[in-house]
Amino acid sequence: MKPSSDGLESGAGPREQAGDRLFKLLLLGFGLFVVALALALACELAAKSLKIWKEFGFSFLWTSVWDPVAEQFGALPFIYGTLMSSALALAIAAPLGIGSAIFLAELAPRKISDICCFFIELLAAVPSVILGLMGIFILVPAVRSIEPTLTRFLGFLPFFRGEPYGVGLLTAGGILALMILPYITSITREVLLSVPRPLKEGMLALGATHWETVRRVSLPYARSGIAGAVFLSLGRALGETMAVTMVIGNVPRVSASLLDPAYSMASVIANELSEAVGDLHLEALIAMGLALLAITIVMNGLARLLIDQAVKKGERA
Amino acid sequence: MTIKKAGLWLAVLSCAAMASAESVTTLNGAGATFPYPIYSKWFDEYHKLKPDLQINYQSIGSGGGIRQITERTVDFGATDGPMADKQLFKVDGKLLHIPTVLGAVVPVYNIKGISGLKLGGDVLADVFLGKIKRWNDPALAKLNPDLELPDAPIAVVRRADGSGTTYCFVDYLSKVSPEWKKKVGLGTSVNWPAGLGGKGNEGVAGLVKQTPNSIGYVELIYAKQNDLEYASMRNKAGKFVKADLPSVSAAAAGAAKTMPKDYRVSITDAPGDGAYPISTFTWLLIYQNNSAGKGKLLKNFLRWMLKDGQGMAPNLGYAPLPDSVKKMVEGTIETIK
Numbered sequence: 001m002k003p004s005s006d007g008l009e010s011g012a013g014p015r016e017q018a019g020d021r022l023f024k025l026l027l028l029g030f031g032l033f034v035v036a037l038a039l040a041l042a043c044e045l046a047a048k049s050l051k052i053w054k055e056f057g058f059s060f061l062w063t064s065v066w067d068p069v070a071e072q073f074g075a076l077p078f079i080y081g082t083l084m085s086s087a088l089a090l091a092i093a094a095p096l097g098i099g100s101a102i103f104l105a106e107l108a109p110r111k112i113s114d115i116c117c118f119f120i121e122l123l124a125a126v127p128s129v130i131l132g133l134m135g136i137f138i139l140v141p142a143v144r145s146i147e148p149t150l151t152r153f154l155g156f157l158p159f160f161r162g163e164p165y166g167v168g169l170l171t172a173g174g175i176l177a178l179m180i181l182p183y184i185t186s187i188t189r190e191v192l193l194s195v196p197r198p199l200k201e202g203m204l205a206l207g208a209t210h211w212e213t214v215r216r217v218s219l220p221y222a223r224s225g226i227a228g229a230v231f232l233s234l235g236r237a238l239g240e241t242m243a244v245t246m247v248i249g250n251v252p253r254v255s256a257s258l259l260d261p262a263y264s265m266a267s268v269i270a271n272e273l274s275e276a277v278g279d280l281h282l283e284a285l286i287a288m289g290l291a292l293l294a295i296t297i298v299m300n301g302l303a304r305l306l307i308d309q310a311v312k313k314g315e316r317a
Numbered sequence: 318m319t320i321k322k323a324g325l326w327l328a329v330l331s332c333a334a335m336a337s338a339e340s341v342t343t344l345n346g347a348g349a350t351f352p353y354p355i356y357s358k359w360f361d362e363y364h365k366l367k368p369d370l371q372i373n374y375q376s377i378g379s380g381g382g383i384r385q386i387t388e389r390t391v392d393f394g395a396t397d398g399p400m401a402d403k404q405l406f407k408v409d410g411k412l413l414h415i416p417t418v419l420g421a422v423v424p425v426y427n428i429k430g431i432s433g434l435k436l437g438g439d440v441l442a443d444v445f446l447g448k449i450k451r452w453n454d455p456a457l458a459k460l461n462p463d464l465e466l467p468d469a470p471i472a473v474v475r476r477a478d479g480s481g482t483t484y485c486f487v488d489y490l491s492k493v494s495p496e497w498k499k500k501v502g503l504g505t506s507v508n509w510p511a512g513l514g515g516k517g518n519e520g521v522a523g524l525v526k527q528t529p530n531s532i533g534y535v536e537l538i539y540a541k542q543n544d545l546e547y548a549s550m551r552n553k554a555g556k557f558v559k560a561d562l563p564s565v566s567a568a569a570a571g572a573a574k575t576m577p578k579d580y581r582v583s584i585t586d587a588p589g590d591g592a593y594p595i596s597t598f599t600w601l602l603i604y605q606n607n608s609a610g611k612g613k614l615l616k617n618f619l620r621w622m623l624k625d626g627q628g629m630a631p632n633l634g635y636a637p638l639p640d641s642v643k644k645m646v647e648g649t650i651e652t653i654k
Contacts, residue, residue: 067508068479069501136523144528163470165513165528250477250514261513267477271516274350274378275479275505277404282380 088173097184348382348395397481438493447511477514
């Protein structure tokens with residue numbers, strides 16, 4: 001402590017110091033509680049699925065037979081379905097969301113932008129089961145009707161082969177994209193709005209076009225925020241259950257084609273838990289939960305690293 | 318002051334109300350989803366009759382019901398598939414299977430302009446095994462000489478979630494097809510060799526309704542509610558039978574002659590000319606010895622269920638127990654303490 005602040009400290013009296021300490025301890029407790037909760041969750045999942053890890057080891061994660069009758073469990077098709085549908089959703093939603101956010105933040109009149117934003121946030125509040133119903137009644141027939149055209153013209157690629165069922169990875173990715181689009185748009189818009197005006201005005205004053213200003217000033221400045229928005233959405237897409245179950249087709253199979261039905265980790269837990277009669281079956285579903293938790297944590301960790309790097313790059317530039 | 322006093326009185330009154338609420342006894346049960354509509358109707362009607370008894374039922378699935386009654390966290394369980402010996406072995410005490418009503422599972426299909434499809438068990442198994450891939454397959458054509466089946470791939474739809482409906486369906490397929498028994502087997506969830514997965518009866522019905530040239534399986538009531546065509550099945554006697562209440566009851570009556578004492582019986586592929594082959598009992602799981610007078614309450618309810626409750630079943634799409642089975646169950650109920 002500097003001697004100059006001593007007077008102030010003693011003036012505040014020892015009671016406040018005790019209060020401060022208590023406050024600090026209390027907050028520390030809250031912080032530790034959250035950490036403990038996360039750890040307890042992981043430990044509980046691990047403890048309840050011990051038999052699976054003993055019997056199958058890590059081969060649980062990369063074998064692909066899921067047979068509750070013969071008690072053979074492999075999670076690969078489910079992991080594949082979860083990752084692929086989420087990646088597909090990001091591939092669709094990220095450009096759309098960031099593009100519309102740039103329009104709303106930089107080009108649209110403020111009033112229109114605010115009205116649009118209200119509707120976008122409304123979209124974010126739609127329960128996933130409603131989106132699933134929309135998927136069944138609108139998206140599935142639509143995908144089914146374009147599938148024959150896709151296979152005819154793009155069938156030379158392994159991604160567009162198979163029977164036109166309408167349900168499958170592509171439809172699941174589409175529904176997930178719809179679900180995370182409002183998050184990406186709304187957060188990106190906020191971040192872009194927080195870019196200091198003088199920076200943009202300076203760029204424009206130098207004779208830059210709108211496009212150049214967005215590309216050289218706004219986007220680099222908002223990079224970490226946008227990355228954050230995208231990864232927050234990815235987390236939501238990975239764990240989404242209901243809407244995906246309704247349109248993915250629920251077939252545990254690894255297939256390169258986006259038109260083929262697949263299965264996701266969250267879906268199989270929701271589908272089979274209530275009627276899992278065998279002990280090993282139940283443990284396999286809990287192990288699936290643990291694996292999903294691990295994937296989400298790894299994804300979040302990667303996102304953190306990416307964002308940190310982006311921020312550092314931004315600082316250097 | 319008066320307000321305070323009134324508040325005090327209110328508090329006293331509400332305490333009294335709570336005390337009187339406690340004198341209403343509750344029985345808690347959990348299990349199968351398939352009989353949930355009839356069970357909730359029964360418990361509702363019975364509560365009207367005996368206002369001091371409240372029966373709660375959570376339809377969490379047969380697996381959950383078996384687990385909870387095994388751990389005695391509920392007063393009774395319910396299941397669509399009889400418990401295996403391995404599961405009964407874990408139970409502490411004697412657990413009774415009490416059959417309540419019967420249900421049927423029907424193969425529903427959606428082919429433009431086609432109705433009156435006929436199927437045999439072996440052919441149905443081959444379709445779900447993915448061996449018969451097209452509607453104009455000779456095996457299907459042979460069963461349906463008067464139908465013009467299209468030259469189109471068969472879209473197979475089945476349940477994605479574990480369910481008693483699936484148990485009943487694959488139980489039948491295991492009986493009529495040795496290959497099914499060897500390759501897939503019997504369970505509430507199985508490793509399906511073919512097909513798309515729908516969630517719940519309504520999910521399967523929805524997929525079949527939407528997908529051209531599809532076939533799936535649902536409980537009878539869902540086929541009717543969704544206006545889906547369903548096939549007649551060739552039964553053990555070689556006759557083609559369409560599922561309805563008499564044909565399901567006939568299957569139960571056919572099986573009743575060889576009914577084991579613990580009622581753990583599958584009535585799929587039952588004998589008898591009029592028997593529909595894909596039907597099943599659904600059971601309540603009740604301990605023979607219950608704590609603190611609960612046995613008597615359960616016994617009274619079960620007596621009422623046999624006498625008056627059975628009549629409510631047909632309206633909800635379930636077949637009532639045949640008389641011979643009813644008589645047997647009457648005897649079993651009296652052993653509950």
